[in-house]
Amino acid sequence: GIQVEQSPPDLILQEGANSTLRCNFSDSVNNLQWFHQNPWGQLINLFYIPSGTKQNGRLSATTVATERYSLLYISSSQTTDSGVYFCAVARLTGGGNKLTFGTGTQLKVEL
């Protein structure tokens, strides 16, 4: 199956700092999503981005499908950004949007 690697595994930021999270995947995909898991365990869908660039407020994401990686940018970080960020990918087969998740980046934003 597809392998998904995320880096860094852990990240500590001062409030207001910027950061870039990376996701590498081992095969071509039709579907790539970024999620934020908050401290209560809820998985929030941030982006559906199989290719190209999208922005949503202080967050943006870029996927370069031909080179099999995606980047999530967090600008002007806030304490509420803390949590785990997951990249997940899928190939559109009989499994629909069956997602393979990376191991996540644990982010802590400090005052």
Add this chain to the structure above:
Amino acid sequence: GAGVSQSPSNKVTEKGKDVELRCDPISGHTALYWYRQSLGQGLEFLIYFQGNSAPDKSGLPSDRFSAERTGGSVSTLTIQRTQQEDSAVYLCASSLVTGRSFFGQGTRLTVV
């Protein structure tokens, strides 16, 4: 509904008992997925429904696990004869055939 709803939020059960977990997807979403999140294994796919059919059950860990979906809506995941290794957070997601997946808040299962 407005979002994916799962119940119960927490379940503590004795080893050997059966449990049922429920998922109510977003209205109009034909695809429904069950995942499991545990400390050692991360987030793992269990089963995929398209309508009431399950074309992909490849992630179910053993024959003690089963799931059904009725009316193209609510799904139940049943674990028979629970074992301690079944302790995890069980997450349900729904989507259109392609595109974004939306997750419920999960059911935390503890087998004692």
